[in-house]
Amino acid sequence: MTHMNCEQFSILLDRYLEGSLSADERAAFEAHAGQCADCRLLLQIRRDCQGLDDDGEVPASFSSSWRQAIHQQEGMNMEQIPETKKRAKPPINIRRWVAIAASLVLVLGGTWLVGQNQPRHRGATSEQTAYSDPYAGGTGLDNYMRTIDGQPAPAAMKMEADYAANYSAEASAIAPAPAAQNAPAQPQKMIRTVSLNLVTREFEQDLETLNAAIAKHGGYVEYSDVSADRGSRRYANLTIRIPKEQLDAYLADAQQVGRVTAYTESQEDVSERYADTATRLASQKAKMERLQQLLKQAITVKDILEIENQIADTQYQLDSLTGALRGMDSKVDYSTVRLSLQEEVPTASPTELTLGQRIGLAMSDAWEAIQSFLEDLVVLLAVALPYVLALAVVILIVRFIIKRRKNK
Amino acid sequence: MPGLNANAQAFEAAVAPWERQVYFTCLRIMGNRQDAEDCAQEAMLKAYQAFSGFRGESKVSTWLYTIAARCCMDALRRRREMVSLDNLREVGWEAESDEPSPYLQLEQAERRRLLGEAIARLPAEHRLVLTLCDLQGMSYEEAARALDCALGTVKSRLSRARAGLKQLLTADGELFHDNMRPMDEGRESK
Numbered sequence: 001m002t003h004m005n006c007e008q009f010s011i012l013l014d015r016y017l018e019g020s021l022s023a024d025e026r027a028a029f030e031a032h033a034g035q036c037a038d039c040r041l042l043l044q045i046r047r048d049c050q051g052l053d054d055d056g057e058v059p060a061s062f063s064s065s066w067r068q069a070i071h072q073q074e075g076m077n078m079e080q081i082p083e084t085k086k087r088a089k090p091p092i093n094i095r096r097w098v099a100i101a102a103s104l105v106l107v108l109g110g111t112w113l114v115g116q117n118q119p120r121h122r123g124a125t126s127e128q129t130a131y132s133d134p135y136a137g138g139t140g141l142d143n144y145m146r147t148i149d150g151q152p153a154p155a156a157m158k159m160e161a162d163y164a165a166n167y168s169a170e171a172s173a174i175a176p177a178p179a180a181q182n183a184p185a186q187p188q189k190m191i192r193t194v195s196l197n198l199v200t201r202e203f204e205q206d207l208e209t210l211n212a213a214i215a216k217h218g219g220y221v222e223y224s225d226v227s228a229d230r231g232s233r234r235y236a237n238l239t240i241r242i243p244k245e246q247l248d249a250y251l252a253d254a255q256q257v258g259r260v261t262a263y264t265e266s267q268e269d270v271s272e273r274y275a276d277t278a279t280r281l282a283s284q285k286a287k288m289e290r291l292q293q294l295l296k297q298a299i300t301v302k303d304i305l306e307i308e309n310q311i312a313d314t315q316y317q318l319d320s321l322t323g324a325l326r327g328m329d330s331k332v333d334y335s336t337v338r339l340s341l342q343e344e345v346p347t348a349s350p351t352e353l354t355l356g357q358r359i360g361l362a363m364s365d366a367w368e369a370i371q372s373f374l375e376d377l378v379v380l381l382a383v384a385l386p387y388v389l390a391l392a393v394v395i396l397i398v399r400f401i402i403k404r405r406k407n408k
Numbered sequence: 409m410p411g412l413n414a415n416a417q418a419f420e421a422a423v424a425p426w427e428r429q430v431y432f433t434c435l436r437i438m439g440n441r442q443d444a445e446d447c448a449q450e451a452m453l454k455a456y457q458a459f460s461g462f463r464g465e466s467k468v469s470t471w472l473y474t475i476a477a478r479c480c481m482d483a484l485r486r487r488r489e490m491v492s493l494d495n496l497r498e499v500g501w502e503a504e505s506d507e508p509s510p511y512l513q514l515e516q517a518e519r520r521r522l523l524g525e526a527i528a529r530l531p532a533e534h535r536l537v538l539t540l541c542d543l544q545g546m547s548y549e550e551a552a553r554a555l556d557c558a559l560g561t562v563k564s565r566l567s568r569a570r571a572g573l574k575q576l577l578t579a580d581g582e583l584f585h586d587n588m589r590p591m592d593e594g595r596e597s598k
Contacts (some may be wrong), residue, residue, distance in 0.1 A: 048520060056432055070416050071452060
């Protein structure tokens with residue numbers, strides 16, 4: 001290569017800087033650099049880039065504060081170390097476990113999918129049991145409001161035995177088992193939120209029982225409101241915070257009250273966010289200490305002002321990070337329960353279904369099942385259509401080719 | 409607990425030689441000392457936390473620069489400096505003039521100062537790739553992995569960044585026109 005243009009020059013530049021050009025290439029490269037001021041500039045920039053910070057000075061504050069920070073972090077990690085060690089040890093035969101887990105997922109997922117395809121409205125009517133007992137009318141709403149507005153509710157009231165017997169079975173059937181029993185090792189920072197809907201006929205008594213249970217388990221009410229459409233049904237909406245260790249016990253108590261109509265539980269893992277915030281907090285703390293030291297050493301007013309400015313900034317960061325950590329801690333330590341208690345108005349007449357009604361219900365059930373089956377079928381067709389079309393095209397082409405060969 | 413101490417000491421021994429380069433990586437990307445120090449500090453802590461998982465798949469330096477670059481990206485996002493590059497002016501490769509750039513006639517120290525200023529004027533995305541590839545010597549593939557983007561993106565940003573530098577440092581480039589103003593101080597004293 002004897003002559004080179006600017007484009008070739010720029011292509012070879014990387015390899016020239018690495019020193020991996022052949023002698024010929026290098027000679028041509030350098031010759032071009034000698035002629036073209038532009039490419040010479042390019043080369044000089046790249047060379048200067050490589051050594052740009054060779055003589056630069058690393059600030060002492062950085063040098064000392066990251067070391068300080070990792071040693072502080074060491075202290076913070078003390079409690080977490082056993083767990084990480086545990087995690088590091090077991091992978092003796094990790095593949096086998098992965099395989100087992102994968103097949104479990106496959107089997108469970110498949111089962112779930114099959115379950116999804118079942119008609120969705122089956123058995124919905126069985127929940128609509130009506131109460132035949134006459135409504136034992138309590139005190140009026142006004143009277144009741146005074147109790148709520150005044151002091152915390154008195155200690156738990158004795159519930160009617162038959163009532164408890166009637167509804168506790170149903171309650172435990174709907175509500176899932178408390179999470180702590182089936183989740184063996186919980187990650188460290190979990191925010192648990194539960195919402196629970198209860199239906200009761202003994203509105204006041206049950207509300208008092210619920211309130212007493214809150215006190216018993218060391219929780220507190222964050223928000224509460226009671227409303228009613230006069231003469232008929234009353235509602236209570238409570239947002240309760242319960243210490244996380246007491247949550248399951250409290251839920252067990254609460255589910256003894258009334259009939260559970262809905263139960264949802266969510267868990268949010270904030271461990272990572274927490275660790276991240278803690279890291280930033282540690283680094284800001286280290287920086288703060290360093291700044292304080294610098295402030296002691298500072299002589300000129302300009303330096304002092306500058307450092308104080310930075311201290312103010314750092315303090316702001318420290319405060320907001322600390323606040324964020326506290327907020328998370330509070331949410332983790334105190335689980336949130338959104339409880340709604342609804343009064344049930346008994347229906348006047350017992351509803352023993354007649355034969356005709358049962359036939360009607362069964363028929364409408366069957367009709368719904370057929371409808372949802374047809375809907376599913378349409379969905380399936382829509383999904384499969386592109387594949388079927390593609391397959392058809394392939395088959396047509398193959399047949400066409402075969403025919404042409406035969407004709408030849 | 410001696411085992412724990414050993415962990416931090418091992419980390420310190422492994423990363424200490426790269427400390428300055430980590431700092432300067434952050435300085436070049438962030439453009440001012442304050443942010444650079446914060447990011448470098450955060451990068452060191454993150455590196456420490458991830459150290460037990462580091463198996464030596466890459467060089468320690470590459471691993472550290474990657475962490476540093478990601479911390480800087482986060483900080484730039486917080487600073488809202490990561491803007492779309494669509495509305496940035498395109499810089500071509502074509503040479504504008506035949507007269508040699510005054511840059512070539514300068515002493516090394518002066519060249520470095522000007523180059524540093526020129527880098528600080530590039531858009532954030534360009535600064536990131538340029539710092540990783542041309543200043544710290546990472547390969548295109550390593551930079552693509554570090555920045556979590558396509559190889560082609562790294563290449564195109566890098567070539568634009570280089571072209572941008574060249575343009576800033578040519579004879580009629582901006583830096584030689586408003587060179588009288590002490591820019592460095594204006595930037596740092598905030």
